[in-house]
Amino acid sequence: MADGQQFNIVTEGSVTTPQGFTAGGLHCGLKKTDRHDLGAIVCEVAAAAAAVYTTNVFQAAPIKVTRESLASSGRLRAVIVNSGNANACTGKQGEEDAYSMRNAFAEAIGVANEEVAVASTGVIGELLKMDKVYAGIKQLPGKLQADDQAAEDFSQAILTTDLVKKTIAVELNIDGKAVKIGGAAKGSGMIHPNMATMLGFVTTDANIEPSSLQNLLREVTNVSFNMITVDGDTSTNDMLIALASGLAGNDSLSEAHPSWGSFKAALTFVCVHLAKAIARDGEGATKLVEVRVQGAVNDEAAQAIAKTIIGSSLVKSAVFGADANWGRIIAAVGRAGQPVNPDTVDIALGDIVTLRQSSPVAFDEEQALEYLKGDTVIISVNLNMENGKAIAWGCDLTYDYVRINAAYRT
Amino acid sequence: MADGQQFNIVTEGSVTTPQGFTAGGLHCGLKKTDRHDLGAIVCEVAAAAAAVYTTNVFQAAPIKVTRESLASSGRLRAVIVNSGNANACTGKQGEEDAYSMRNAFAEAIGVANEEVAVASTGVIGELLKMDKVYAGIKQLPGKLQADDQAAEDFSQAILTTDLVKKTIAVELNIDGKAVKIGGAAKGSGMIHPNMATMLGFVTTDANIEPSSLQNLLREVTNVSFNMITVDGDTSTNDMLIALASGLAGNDSLSEAHPSWGSFKAALTFVCVHLAKAIARDGEGATKLVEVRVQGAVNDEAAQAIAKTIIGSSLVKSAVFGADANWGRIIAAVGRAGQPVNPDTVDIALGDIVTLRQSSPVAFDEEQALEYLKGDTVIISVNLNMENGKAIAWGCDLTYDYVRINAAYRT
Known part of the structure; x- marks a missing residue:
């Protein structure tokens, strides 16, 4: 494999693909169904670790505990996860429970x-x-394996209203060593710019210091998990955690390393893949919506505009109904609070241009209908101002979203 | 009637209740159905006028024309309205059409x-x-009358996906004269903080200068129309316009007038009534949701928090499903971007306390279910910090919202 932005996707890869990691999952009874609800990833060495968390003021008890663990040495041996209960807004008792859960698994x-x-x-x-x-x-330690089934069990254990598990792994060459990156994620509701009941787990056998991993994870999150939205809500429990075992044996990765760009590209691919999988599996979603904004005054403006479009209930409903209602797209552009020249906007649905220089373009409604019926819809907006650009992902708003969320707790 | 914050509601009152105003409406063919789609309010004298508009960057052609008319002398004789077509993003031709529509009616x-x-x-x-x-x-001039039927025809002509017309009138005593304020509004989708495909028309026979009316209208809008949201979208066409004929014969109203507070209270009542009517008639809504926030660091923080709660798709879905899912309420509080003490929050649904000092309170689920099944749901949040408070209105998120918006254009 040549160096550069090159990596291969590992078929059926997941968090146990990189060297040094085992995983597992089981049903312990927190969910009312018999689906898995407790899982763990364990590393055979003390892995360099990094994490990003929800920006919600109310942070769940497990986040407090994880922050404390991570602050201790920047290295972790394991992460234990439950689904079925967020342990959020549970007061002192909830905090004690999160510590007890951690300590019990550490002992086990x-x-x-x-x-x-x-x-x-x-x-x-x-x-x-x-x-x-x-x-x-x-029971969990007896379930920990490095094989595909164990990774599958872990992926199932972290799901809530998700319909499908979300996993990926890639492989690249660094310093003549095969470096692998694996990932698993959950999330389908409460997903918005700043990570909402989204849990993401990334493992790698790359050799990298915790501080470099932390900086990289934050940067990559901004163009992946922070660019998806399902419904604009932000959970109290979001967490993306990365563990690096170092067992690949490459020279320690930092910005000075010649393969830094390759590693970053591979990690970005993993995180974007998981983020898009979450968007496509949004509660009740029937399709993935990708919004590409270019020509904004800068990337931040493009991000804000892309997120406003992808977050619009009206745009999302129109996509569900395969209605080429570009008026709602331009209305979203106009309320994003960013610099926009009202006379220079282009909008396209796939290849179908509907607005050029802010004036309507006649288009074939039948063709648009066919395009919007597909399982992926790409909305492109060009502001024709400067070079700012961004991509955001989301899903359509459907009857099933309402059904799922009208009766989630009961 | 004593002076102070006192006024009476006029039964079946509307925009023609104040002296000097006629109105009317008819079907001209812009809507595919046979519902009214063209209407007007006319004043027999040059009325003091004021207006507030959408904050969307893309402002529809009629808004440009109205701004120009209003800038001319601050006084208006009439407003003409069509439904079925927003005349937005229609380029030069759309602008010409808006002028032609205005000029043709002026001539008529x-x-x-x-x-x-x-x-x-x-x-x-x-x-x-x-x-x-x-x-x-x-045909329209022949339809203009001051009676209830004509006001009803006007109210029908401004509706789009609205199910019910929204009208109100009140009467109060100023300087020994009976002063009346009437109002009509439309809006059910694209409604968000800064007024979105919301059209509001307020008439009064009060004697007041245009500049005083403009300042007052802006102030009142901030606690009424700007505190409702249906889906977070902001239209290109929002407009609230107020016309004051002066025919009541009171001394000119300004902040120095002893009845200024009474007039403001009456106008606020009219605007809050119309705003709540819009929220209750939100697309697909089955109930009105009122969010009361108190104890915030200031009123602006309380407003932002109230709007975040009322705008949350998850909260709205839970209300639709009569699910007492207060966790989604606190999650919305925590992501509003305002100062919040995570340990001191109280939440109640009606009289049912579910959270006190940020800790869950055991409550009767059956009782909560009964309450949430009602046609009005009040969510109260006390941050227990300072004295900032605000009230916001919205509606639940239902299957019908999705149905209506998946196929609006087709």
Whole structure:
């Protein structure tokens, strides 16, 4: 493999693809169905670790605990995750439960408490059933494997209203060594710019210091997970965590390393893949919507405009109905609070131009209908001002979104 | 009637209740159905006028024309409105059409062009069928009356996806004279903080200078129309216009007048009534949701938090499903970008307290279900910090919202 922006996708790859990682999942009883609800990723060495968290003022108890673990040495041996209960807004007891969950799993696999991170997703405001959690933690070490089935079990254990698991792995060459990056994510509701009941787990066997991994993860998050929205809500529990075992044996990665760009491109691919998978699996979604904005005064303006379009309930409903209602797109552009020249905007749905220099262009409605019926819809907006650009992802707004969210808790 | 914050509601009152105003409406053919789509309010004298407009960068042609009319002398004789077509993003031709519509109606009722305002609502990006508009304008003067039926015809002519007309009138005593304020509004989709395909018309026979009316209208809009949201979108066509004939004969109203507070309270009541009517009639809505925030660091913070809650698709879906999912409410509070103490928040649904000092309170789920099934749901949030407070209105998110917006244009 030549150096540069090159990497291969590993078929059926996931968080156990990189060297040093095992994973597993099981049903301990937090979900009412018999689906998996407790899982873990374990690294055989102390992995360099990095994480980004929800920006919500109300941060769930597991986030507090994970922050504390990560602050200890910047390295982790494991992350334990439950679904079915977010352990958020649960007061002092919830905090104690998150610590107990962490410490119990640390003991079960024989590592220090501070070497374990905790993540939770599910209903807010109810206490965790700790007897079920403890029972699950007893069985979990016996389930940990590096094979595909174990990775699959983990991916299932982190889902809530998701319909499909979201996993990926890539491989690239750094310093003559095969470096792998794997990822798994969950999320389908409460997904918005700043990561909302989204859990993401990235593993790699690359050799990289925690501080470099942290900076890179933050940068990559801004063009991947932070560019998706399902409904504009931001959860109390979002977390993206990256673990690097270093077992690939490459020279330590930093901005000075000649393969930094390649590694960044590969990690970006993994995170964008997972982010798009979350958007496509948005609650009730029937299609992925990609919004490409160019010609904005800068990238930040383009990001804000792209997110406003992708977040518009009217645009999302129109896409669901395969209605080429570009008026709603331009209305969203106009309320994004960014510099826009009202006379120079182009809009296209796929290849079908509907607006040029802010004037309507006659187009074939039948052709547009056919395009909008597809499973991926690309909306392109060119402001024709400067060179700012951005891409955002989301989904359509459907009857099923309403159905799912009208009765989530009950 | 004693002076102070006192006024009476006029039964079946509307824009023709105040002295000096006639109105009317008819079907000219802009809508595919046979519902009214062209209407006007006419004042027998040059009324003091004021208006507030959409904040969208893309402002529809009629807004440009109305701004120009209003800038001429601050006084208007009439406003002509069509539904079925927004005349937005229609380029030079659309602008010419808006002027032609204004000028044709000015000629038909024998006033100067600059004494007429124009408003449009409906589909974006299609040219007005001007032959139908002209034919309607010819008939419209013959329909203008001060009676209830004519006011009803006008109210019908401004509707799009609205299910019910929205009208109100009040009466109060100023300087020993009976002063009346009437109002009509339309709007059910694209409604958000800064007025979105919302058209509002307020008439009064109060004697007041245009500049005082303008300042007051802006102030009142901020606690009424700007505090409602249906779906977070902001139209290109919003307009709230107020006309004051002065025929009540009171001394000219200004902040120095002893009845200024009474007049303001009455106008606020009219605008809040219309705003709530719009929220309740939100596209697909089954109930009105009122969010009361108190204890914020200031009123602006309270407004932002109230609007974030009322705008949350997850909160709206839960209300539709009568699910007491207060976790989504606190998640919305936490992402509003305002100062919040995460340990001191109280939340109640009606009288049912679900969170106190940020800790869950056990409540009767059956009782909550019964309450949430009602046609009005009040969500109260107390941040227990300072004295900032605000009230916002919205509606639930339903299957019908999706149905209506998936196929609006077709």
